[in-house]
Amino acid sequence: MAKNITSPEKDFSRWYLDVIREAELSDSAPVRGCMVIxxxxxxxxxxxxxxxxxxxxxxxxxxxxxxxxxxxxxxxxEAEHVEGFSPELAIVTHAGGKRLEEPxxxxxxxxxxxxxxFSKWINSYRDLPMLLNQWANVVRWELRPRPFLRxxxxxxxxxxxxxxxxxxxxxxxxxxxxxxxxxxxxMAAIPVISGRKTEKEKFAGAExxxxxxxxxxxxxxxxxxxxxxxxxxxxxxxxxxxxxxNNERHLVxxxxxxxxxxxxxxxxxxxxxEHGLKLPPKLAPIQVVxxxxxxxxxxxNAVLEAANxxxxxxxxxxxxxxVDDRDGMSPGFKFNHWEVRGVPLRLEIGPRDLAEGHVxxxxxxxxGREGKFTIPMEGIAAxxxxxxxxxxxxxxxxxxxxxxxxxxDVETYDEFKKLLPxxxxxxxxxxxxxxKDEIKIQEETKASVRCxxxxxxxxxxxxxLTGRETSTTAIIARAY
Amino acid sequence: MAKNITSPEKDFSRWYLDVIREAELSDSAPVRGCMVIxxxxxxxxxxxxxxxxxxxxxxxxxxxxxxxxxxxxxxxxEAEHVEGFSPELAIVTHAGGKRLEEPxxxxxxxxxxxxxxFSKWINSYRDLPMLLNQWANVVRWELRPRPFLRxxxxxxxxxxxxxxxxxxxxxxxxxxxxxxxxxxxxMAAIPVISGRKTEKEKFAGAExxxxxxxxxxxxxxxxxxxxxxxxxxxxxxxxxxxxxxNNERHLVxxxxxxxxxxxxxxxxxxxxxEHGLKLPPKLAPIQVVxxxxxxxxxxxNAVLEAANxxxxxxxxxxxxxxVDDRDGMSPGFKFNHWEVRGVPLRLEIGPRDLAEGHVxxxxxxxxGREGKFTIPMEGIAAxxxxxxxxxxxxxxxxxxxxxxxxxxDVETYDEFKKLLPxxxxxxxxxxxxxxKDEIKIQEETKASVRCxxxxxxxxxxxxxLTGRETSTTAIIARAY
Numbered sequence: 001m002a003k004n005i006t007s008p009e010k011d012f013s014r015w016y017l018d019v020i021r022e023a024e025l026s027d028s029a030p031v032r033g034c035m036v037i038x039x040x041x042x043x044x045x046x047x048x049x050x051x052x053x054x055x056x057x058x059x060x061x062x063x064x065x066x067x068x069x070x071x072x073x074x075x076x077x078e079a080e081h082v083e084g085f086s087p088e089l090a091i092v093t094h095a096g097g098k099r100l101e102e103p104x105x106x107x108x109x110x111x112x113x114x115x116x117x118f119s120k121w122i123n124s125y126r127d128l129p130m131l132l133n134q135w136a137n138v139v140r141w142e143l144r145p146r147p148f149l150r151x152x153x154x155x156x157x158x159x160x161x162x163x164x165x166x167x168x169x170x171x172x173x174x175x176x177x178x179x180x181x182x183x184x185x186x187m188a189a190i191p192v193i194s195g196r197k198t199e200k201e202k203f204a205g206a207e208x209x210x211x212x213x214x215x216x217x218x219x220x221x222x223x224x225x226x227x228x229x230x231x232x233x234x235x236x237x238x239x240x241x242x243x244x245x246n247n248e249r250h251l252v253x254x255x256x257x258x259x260x261x262x263x264x265x266x267x268x269x270x271x272x273x274e275h276g277l278k279l280p281p282k283l284a285p286i287q288v289v290x291x292x293x294x295x296x297x298x299x300x301n302a303v304l305e306a307a308n309x310x311x312x313x314x315x316x317x318x319x320x321x322x323v324d325d326r327d328g329m330s331p332g333f334k335f336n337h338w339e340v341r342g343v344p345l346r347l348e349i350g351p352r353d354l355a356e357g358h359v360x361x362x363x364x365x366x367x368g369r370e371g372k373f374t375i376p377m378e379g380i381a382a383x384x385x386x387x388x389x390x391x392x393x394x395x396x397x398x399x400x401x402x403x404x405x406x407x408x409d410v411e412t413y414d415e416f417k418k419l420l421p422x423x424x425x426x427x428x429x430x431x432x433x434x435x436k437d438e439i440k441i442q443e444e445t446k447a448s449v450r451c452x453x454x455x456x457x458x459x460x461x462x463x464x465l466t467g468r469e470t471s472t473t474a475i476i477a478r479a480y
Numbered sequence: 481m482a483k484n485i486t487s488p489e490k491d492f493s494r495w496y497l498d499v500i501r502e503a504e505l506s507d508s509a510p511v512r513g514c515m516v517i518x519x520x521x522x523x524x525x526x527x528x529x530x531x532x533x534x535x536x537x538x539x540x541x542x543x544x545x546x547x548x549x550x551x552x553x554x555x556x557x558e559a560e561h562v563e564g565f566s567p568e569l570a571i572v573t574h575a576g577g578k579r580l581e582e583p584x585x586x587x588x589x590x591x592x593x594x595x596x597x598f599s600k601w602i603n604s605y606r607d608l609p610m611l612l613n614q615w616a617n618v619v620r621w622e623l624r625p626r627p628f629l630r631x632x633x634x635x636x637x638x639x640x641x642x643x644x645x646x647x648x649x650x651x652x653x654x655x656x657x658x659x660x661x662x663x664x665x666x667m668a669a670i671p672v673i674s675g676r677k678t679e680k681e682k683f684a685g686a687e688x689x690x691x692x693x694x695x696x697x698x699x700x701x702x703x704x705x706x707x708x709x710x711x712x713x714x715x716x717x718x719x720x721x722x723x724x725x726n727n728e729r730h731l732v733x734x735x736x737x738x739x740x741x742x743x744x745x746x747x748x749x750x751x752x753x754e755h756g757l758k759l760p761p762k763l764a765p766i767q768v769v770x771x772x773x774x775x776x777x778x779x780x781n782a783v784l785e786a787a788n789x790x791x792x793x794x795x796x797x798x799x800x801x802x803v804d805d806r807d808g809m810s811p812g813f814k815f816n817h818w819e820v821r822g823v824p825l826r827l828e829i830g831p832r833d834l835a836e837g838h839v840x841x842x843x844x845x846x847x848g849r850e851g852k853f854t855i856p857m858e859g860i861a862a863x864x865x866x867x868x869x870x871x872x873x874x875x876x877x878x879x880x881x882x883x884x885x886x887x888x889d890v891e892t893y894d895e896f897k898k899l900l901p902x903x904x905x906x907x908x909x910x911x912x913x914x915x916k917d918e919i920k921i922q923e924e925t926k927a928s929v930r931c932x933x934x935x936x937x938x939x940x941x942x943x944x945l946t947g948r949e950t951s952t953t954a955i956i957a958r959a960y
Contacts, residue, residue: 029593030550031547031551034549037544062519063523064516064519067514067516068619069511069514071510087577089577090584092571092573094570095569095571096569096621097566103574106572121507141576153547
């Protein structure tokens with residue numbers, strides 16, 4: 001176990017904060033609930049961003065930028081929307097040395113300002129679909145802040161689209177949920193359950209909210225991203241209409257979808273361990289660190305030269321590699337330094353390795369001596385590339401295995417209440433409850449209905465709470 | 481001349497707004513002084529951003545993210561800084577449904593919050609230099625807004641660095657000025673004059689501000705970017721100290737530097753013409769547009785097939801190309817559509833071209849029939865690549881030529897006052913004036929001292945205003 005890091009079994013919350021501090025991912029800011037994203041943490045977000053941005057563009061979306069400050073009256077145009085967001089708003093009342101006539105809201109999300117523009121830009125069916133995305137900061141006043149997971153200001157992308165028909169908009173909603181799902185599996189090595197949110201949990205102003213739910217290492221759920229079918233709710237509020245080919249006017253059907261910097265928190269909590277952060281290779285800013293080990297001066301040069309040579313070979317095929325050639329630090333210090341930071345693969349190279357024509361490899365996901373193996377210098381870049389693929393696959397497999405072994409079927413609420421405290425995880429239940437029932441569960445167990453999975457159990461069963469016959473299953477869990 | 485676009489000779493201000501509207505670069509937002517950056521405008525910014533980001537990383541900088549909201553008291557810690565920014569601040573007084581104990585400022589720039597964090601992160605000389613950059617939005621209340629040039633909210637990057645010595649920090653200041661200069665020349669095809677700002681014009685809180693000044697097509701100057709040597713001003717205010725190798729404490733020496741979305745405005749005003757936007761190929765989201773021209777159905781397929789085939793060849797070598805295969809629009813409509821949007825090269829392909837094995841090329845920087853030439857299908861991708869290089873070079877050459885032919889040497893203030901109104905441009909003068917003198921010039925002529933160029937005229941001369949002997953020259957011009 002790394003020093004300065006609490007055991008996750010002992011205190012998961014403290015472990016999380018310890019990892020963030022020791023890996024230099026973020027720091028707290030002077031304003032309550034805000035955080036500073038430090039370079040190493042930000043570089044993980046940059047990799048996520050680049051990959052997601054490519055996926056959005058491949059699915060036909062363009063980026064744009066809408067203003068940070070929104071007239072307060074805009075939020076009031078959609079009744080559910082303002083009710084949902086009012087308690088979290090930050091308000092600018094003074095600017096340029098004067099009191100403003102109308103207060104401005106620091107955007108908590110951009111549906112309203114974007115609909116204001118859409119109503120101007122969209123005239124005919126030829127303007128549809130309009131497929132936009134924005135990378136931006138948003139502010140939602142946070143009373144129980146937690147770095148990356150819940151912060152007053154956070155970074156995110158928000159997709160906003162307008163379509164001619166409900167069918168088109170619903171397809172878009174599911175397409176983007178699938179983009180998120182695929183990103184989580186293939187980039188973040190995190191399996192997710194896709195499902196629909198209940199009425200109680202859906203986005204303020206949406207017809208339906210879809211979510212991807214991931215399981216953290218303590219058995220709690222984390223909402224990884226959401227995709228909303230907004231119907232015509234905002235179109236009605238902002239008169240976003242289009243002329244069809246028969247010159248008849250219709251409201252557009254809309255979607256919005258987003259993921260945030262909380263994904264960095266998900267990566268920490270799904271993959272991290274008692275040694276610190278553990279990054280899947282595809283998200284690692286540094287995928288391979290090479291530590292040259294030599295005591296004598298004449299050995300140092302040869303070892304360092306070999307380290308730099310193999311690093312260059314790796315760079316040439318696109319591997320993100322770093323040679324830790326810092327002077328005056330022991331190999332052990334360096335090992336720990338990169339282990340805490342979750343670098344997927346460490347290579348050690350000393351005079352004997354050099355003589356024998358190999359390096360010693362230590363994958364981060366197989367800590368200790370047992371995980372070590374040698375890689376021949378000959379063709380090392382290709383071997384390392386394959387090793388990174390293996391590590392990525394193993395990390396996904398481990399997360400799937402953990403999730404599956406912490407997913408439970410329960411038949412009754414009593415059973416659930418008895419099991420949950422000692423055995424946190426995803427509870428699959430037959431579900432026919434109301435929003436009131438959800439509040440009851442939350443008050444009594446602190447758990448919530450995470451989603452109604454898209455992949456439902458076949459047939460029907462008895463709702464674990466109400467006893468009514470139902471064809472719907474739900475996932476219930478403690479959540480961040 | 482494109483319809484809906486005012487002639488730039490007739491009314492340059494209106495021409496600018498017309499081009500922005502017709503090319504769909506931005507739109508005005510409901511909050512005064514704010515703008516929406518539309519997808520096409522944003523994609524130009526994205527290309528700038530990617531290129532600059534690569535340059536920052538190559539010079540050793542990492543990205544990070546600091547909070548949007550800054551305690552009001554932070555700004556007051558550096559006296560000149562608060563005096564400079566106070567009139568432009570937007571203030572959050574309420575959040576989470578309550579009045580805040582201390583108002584929060586929406587960042588106008590981040591020196592204060594970053595120094596707060598630097599004072600925590602920097603302990604020893606081993607932590608130096610600290611080389612950070614942030615891509616972010618900032619808010620400065622704007623009374624005379626103009627899209628891209630002066631907006632209440634704008635996007636920018638702000639570099640912030642801390643160094644052990646003044647020498648290191650001054651070197652960094654000049655290094656980043658050089659990065660900007662090179663970006664402007666080689667990417668934006670805009671020549672700039674690098675120089676130092678006068679005391680009156682320097683950044684609030686800096687020891688020295690360096691600038692790159694570009695000449696717009698109406699002879700006015702635009703400040704393209706600035707690089708500040710901050711000395712120890714912020715370090716003193718925030719106790720940003722480090723221990724040297726002898727265990728003695730010193731203040732760090734700092735820099736900050738930034739460019740903003742106003743660079744998009746510079747590109748419009750340097751290269752644009754009566755037909756609309758004109759983009760240098762390196763900044764163009766679409767570098768080549770192919771317009772297939774065929775009336776009969778049997779010809780259409782063959783022509784479109786050829787258009788797609790050569791587009792694929794170009795994509796393969798990294799050219800950003802689009803085939804405009806829209807139905808029901810005339811070639812003339814399409815030509816105008818892409819001309820207004822400044823696409824550097826248009827290729828037309830019809831049945832006769834196909835039979836003759838070539839396409840007709842129309843470079844945006846040589847409008848009309850005279851500019852047209854044919855490109856053989858054989859090896860077309862490579863030829864187009866070379867053509868784009870030529871267009872880029874020609875656009876830079878044209879901007880240099882325009883700048884040089886609108887740069888004037890004057891010996892007396894009377895001469896300057898007489899010439900400036902009818903002959904806007906850069907006026908090179910011997911300069912030994914004070915801040916008061918600068919105010920006098922500004923009040924009487926609306927011109928300002930843009931910079932004291934790094935490349936000074938050799939020898940000495942007589943200050944054009946005070947008549948005092950001096951070795952300093954200045955550039956004076958009307959400016960945005």
